[in-house]
Amino acid sequence: MHADGAIRTPYTEMARFLDATGQEALDQKRREAEVLFRRIGVTFAVYTEGGDPERLIPFDVIPRILSKEEWERLSQGLEQRVRALNAFLTDVYGEQAIIKAGRIPRELVLENEGYLPQMQGFTPPGGVWTVISGIDLVRTDADQFYVLEDNCRTPSGVSYMLENREAMFRLFPEICARHRIAPVSHYPEELLETLKSIAPEGCTGTPTVVVLTPGPYNSAYYEHSFLADEMGVELVEGADLFVKDLVVYMRTTAGPKRVDVIYRRIDDDFIDPEAFRADSVVGVPGLMAAYRAGNVSLANAPGTGIADDKAVYPYVPEMVRFYLKEEPILSNVPTFMCERPADQDYVLANLDKLVVKLARGSGGYGMLVGPHATQEQREDFAARIKARPGDYIAQPTLALSTVPTLGENGIGPRHVDLRPFILFGKEVRMVPGGLTRVALREGSLVVNSSQGGGTKDTWVLLEDPPEAQRALPPPDEDARPTQSQSQSQSGRQQQGEE
Amino acid sequence: MLSRTADCLFWLGRYSERAGNVARGLAATLRMAMLAQPLSAEDEWRSLLIATGCEPGFRAKHASATPEAVIHWLTLDLDNPSGIAACVEAARRNARTVRTALTVDMWEAINDTWIEFRRLDAIVMKGDRLPGFLDWVKSRTVLFNGAATDTMLRDDAWRFVHLGTMLERADNTARLLDVRHPAFAPSPNADAAQYAQWQAVLRSVSALRAYQHVFHARLQPQLVAELLVLRKELPRSLHACYRAVDTVLDAIADANGGTRGACHSIAAHLHARTAEGDMAAILEQGLHGFLTEIIDRNIELGQQIGLLYLNGRQT
Numbered sequence: 001m002h003a004d005g006a007i008r009t010p011y012t013e014m015a016r017f018l019d020a021t022g023q024e025a026l027d028q029k030r031r032e033a034e035v036l037f038r039r040i041g042v043t044f045a046v047y048t049e050g051g052d053p054e055r056l057i058p059f060d061v062i063p064r065i066l067s068k069e070e071w072e073r074l075s076q077g078l079e080q081r082v083r084a085l086n087a088f089l090t091d092v093y094g095e096q097a098i099i100k101a102g103r104i105p106r107e108l109v110l111e112n113e114g115y116l117p118q119m120q121g122f123t124p125p126g127g128v129w130t131v132i133s134g135i136d137l138v139r140t141d142a143d144q145f146y147v148l149e150d151n152c153r154t155p156s157g158v159s160y161m162l163e164n165r166e167a168m169f170r171l172f173p174e175i176c177a178r179h180r181i182a183p184v185s186h187y188p189e190e191l192l193e194t195l196k197s198i199a200p201e202g203c204t205g206t207p208t209v210v211v212l213t214p215g216p217y218n219s220a221y222y223e224h225s226f227l228a229d230e231m232g233v234e235l236v237e238g239a240d241l242f243v244k245d246l247v248v249y250m251r252t253t254a255g256p257k258r259v260d261v262i263y264r265r266i267d268d269d270f271i272d273p274e275a276f277r278a279d280s281v282v283g284v285p286g287l288m289a290a291y292r293a294g295n296v297s298l299a300n301a302p303g304t305g306i307a308d309d310k311a312v313y314p315y316v317p318e319m320v321r322f323y324l325k326e327e328p329i330l331s332n333v334p335t336f337m338c339e340r341p342a343d344q345d346y347v348l349a350n351l352d353k354l355v356v357k358l359a360r361g362s363g364g365y366g367m368l369v370g371p372h373a374t375q376e377q378r379e380d381f382a383a384r385i386k387a388r389p390g391d392y393i394a395q396p397t398l399a400l401s402t403v404p405t406l407g408e409n410g411i412g413p414r415h416v417d418l419r420p421f422i423l424f425g426k427e428v429r430m431v432p433g434g435l436t437r438v439a440l441r442e443g444s445l446v447v448n449s450s451q452g453g454g455t456k457d458t459w460v461l462l463e464d465p466p467e468a469q470r471a472l473p474p475p476d477e478d479a480r481p482t483q484s485q486s487q488s489q490s491g492r493q494q495q496g497e498e
Numbered sequence: 499m500l501s502r503t504a505d506c507l508f509w510l511g512r513y514s515e516r517a518g519n520v521a522r523g524l525a526a527t528l529r530m531a532m533l534a535q536p537l538s539a540e541d542e543w544r545s546l547l548i549a550t551g552c553e554p555g556f557r558a559k560h561a562s563a564t565p566e567a568v569i570h571w572l573t574l575d576l577d578n579p580s581g582i583a584a585c586v587e588a589a590r591r592n593a594r595t596v597r598t599a600l601t602v603d604m605w606e607a608i609n610d611t612w613i614e615f616r617r618l619d620a621i622v623m624k625g626d627r628l629p630g631f632l633d634w635v636k637s638r639t640v641l642f643n644g645a646a647t648d649t650m651l652r653d654d655a656w657r658f659v660h661l662g663t664m665l666e667r668a669d670n671t672a673r674l675l676d677v678r679h680p681a682f683a684p685s686p687n688a689d690a691a692q693y694a695q696w697q698a699v700l701r702s703v704s705a706l707r708a709y710q711h712v713f714h715a716r717l718q719p720q721l722v723a724e725l726l727v728l729r730k731e732l733p734r735s736l737h738a739c740y741r742a743v744d745t746v747l748d749a750i751a752d753a754n755g756g757t758r759g760a761c762h763s764i765a766a767h768l769h770a771r772t773a774e775g776d777m778a779a780i781l782e783q784g785l786h787g788f789l790t791e792i793i794d795r796n797i798e799l800g801q802q803i804g805l806l807y808l809n810g811r812q813t
Contacts, residue, residue, distance in 0.1 A: 038613070039606055039609065039610070040602075215595075216591070216594055216595050225597045225598050226598075228598050229597070229598035234500050234503070235598055236500060236502075237502065239502070239810075240500050240501070240502050240810065242812060244812070249812075250500060251500065251501045251502070251810030251811070251812070252499055252500055252501060252754075253499045253500075253501055253504045253654060253750070253754050253807045253808075254499075254753075254754035254755045254757075255754075255755065255757075255811065255813065256812060256813070
């Protein structure tokens with residue numbers, strides 16, 4: 001909706017539909033959606049709480065709609081940002097020009113937990129570090145999108161993007177048909193093409209691609225298996241792979257089979273107990289040695305954590321200027337770094353206006369939303385910031401845009417963000433839209449699924465919705481099939497019991 | 499195919515089949531216990547524990563085989579790895595691990611069973627409601643088998659599920675028959691109790707009608723044993739099961755580079771034993787000895803399948 005209360009063009013048809021449908025019917029659809037997701041098994045696990053270990057992420061049946069023009073601008077900005085992040089990774093693990101030029105503090109990069117000294121001097125196959133990125137965006141008004149954070153390690157959520165669309169097609173075929181929605185279902189093919197394109201140079205023939213998962217107890221396991229299935233590749237666990245003479249093999253019923261590209265959904269620390277954490281039981285001993293020898297490709301490359309570190313985030317616009325010699329298309333949210341004394345003073349004085357986050361960490365844990373916090377919570381965070389300033393950053397609470405969402409008491413505005421997924425192999429590929437996460441509690445700003453957020457389908461419209469509702473064509477009388485054959489009842493007596 | 503995937507598919511087939519078999523066995527025993535004298539009723543329940551191969555665990559937990567204790571042990575008690583609850587749990591865990599190798603229909607059959615099972619409480623195991631529950635378990639395994647048969651591509655995924663199902667089924671039939679082997683010893687005049695035993699054996703493999711269709715005769719121990727061991731028409735006979743195991747193992751070898759191992763010769767041997775056996779001779783030499791050997795070879799067969807296909811050999 002516009003600030004003046006008018007309905008934005010992409011939503012006109014949807015608004016008509018919602019008016020005509022009514023709360024009860026929508027509630028019914030929401031229940032159907034839940035049954036659907038439960039049956040398919042689209043779940044994620046939350047381990048810090050009791051109760052059902054396999055929970056559904058709540059699905060909101062009202063889609064979030066973007067126009068083609070909005071998406072085009074976003075996608076240009078996303079491509080630019082991903083290219084800059086990759087250039088940064090190549091640089092900080094290479095000649096470190098951006099540090100020498102004084103555009104980012106040396107300690108911030110080299111002493112960062114996200115920086116892997118083991119990767120120094122290494123160039124990944126194809127020169128690509130972040131083969132799959134997810135960039136979180138928020139919107140403040142009709143023209144302004146901000147990047148909230150970059151996810152360059154193992155971004156998740158793309159399966160929800162795909163399943164949400166399938167659910168919408170099943171629950172609301174008519175309203176879907178009345179819009180020209182850009183398709184997303186080819187994402188797995190794009191992903192597979194991208195993964196194949198980073199195969200090691202020595203790989204001949206069609207590369208063998210696998211998805212490496214920590215296993216069924218991982219919160220995103222459904223997604224791992226979904227993507228492997230959609231791509232038609234094996235979903236492997238660490239124990240399914242072994243390294244022999246610097247070559248990675250998987251254990252199959254026909255004996256060992258060589259693996260060329262690994263889409264790994266395991267954190268850097270755990271992928272190889274010989275190279276990183278020795279206590280990892282989900283990794284593959286010797287994997288890093290095989291990787292360094294150029295016999296296998298990893299997506300994403302180890303060490304990308306330095307690019308999506310929250311303390312490095314404020315420098316991303318600078319990366320765009322430094323490496324691409326362009327002005328950033330997407331803006332950053334202004335960010336205060338608590339380790340800078342001036343910033344810290346400002347943050348402590350304005351805790352009631354700011355969102356404070358851990359500089360490292362994910363999933364909305366350890367986060368303070370100042371305007372909604374109690375005095376006690378703010379004092380707790382003030383003490384934590386003073387004790388470990390380097391661990392915290394703060395951002396103003398933006399006047400985030402809202403979209404219509406089905407709540408307990410009818411349709412109301414809720415805050416959303418958007419995570420598009422960017423694939424980078426020989427070229428940059430995206431499917432239009434991404435995953436929209438929604439803060440289901442009224443007034444809440446936290447969209448993380450681990451904190452009670454939900455998701456919506458995200459529509460990018462290839463053209464504006466029609467002004468007038470198109471009538472459905474009448475049924476075609478001639479197209480009726482002839483009646484199918486049935487068993488004759490007369491010829492043979494039914495056998496029955498006495 | 500990944501060895502681990504094959505392993506999960508194989509055990510998915512086994513656990514799903516086992517859940518159904520325990521339900522069949524329990525239903526038959528319930529009937530027998532109703533007919534039997536109170537004293538021999540306890541024997542019935544103990545026989546069932548032995549037939550399902552979970553007596554030692556039961557003994558560790560319970561002093562005597564009361565109906566309530568055995569029913570709980572075989573249905574809801576997760577401490578019993580061969581109980582229905584544990585089988586449903588294990589089948590679903592394996593299915594979830596290899597979700598991508600299953601068809602949607604198979605997954606939904608397993609997952610819906612699991613969801614429904616979690617909603618059950620102990621009350622459905624009591625009194626009049628137990629037979630309904632057992633029918634439900636049977637119907638869920640029949641649905642799963644139907645979904646697998648009707649929707650799976652005939653590739654290795656199908657073969658390993660089917661292999662597990664048939665190996666488990668053979669094991670079950672052999673154990674069910676073995677636990678009642680004294681009723682099959684040659685004796686001049688059988689009594690009503692023996693007759694009830696033959697009925698129970700047939701009932702527990704859903705073959706009471708099938709017997710009549712094949713033999714058109716009163717129950718005779720030799721014919722009952724022949725139906726369960728040698729007749730290839732009965733889908734739960736040892737012959738039918740081992741024919742399937744032998745065939746599917748051959749197909750797996752062909753699809754995986756042609757290598758054959760000990761599992762292939764054991765399967766061929768078991769197939770031949772049950773295809774060419776003579777029931778009069780088997781009973782003469784002792785049914786118990788015959789079945790014990792089958793059960794032991796069956797265990798060895800499972801281990802050899804593991805070595806060649808499921809454990810992930812590095813060469």
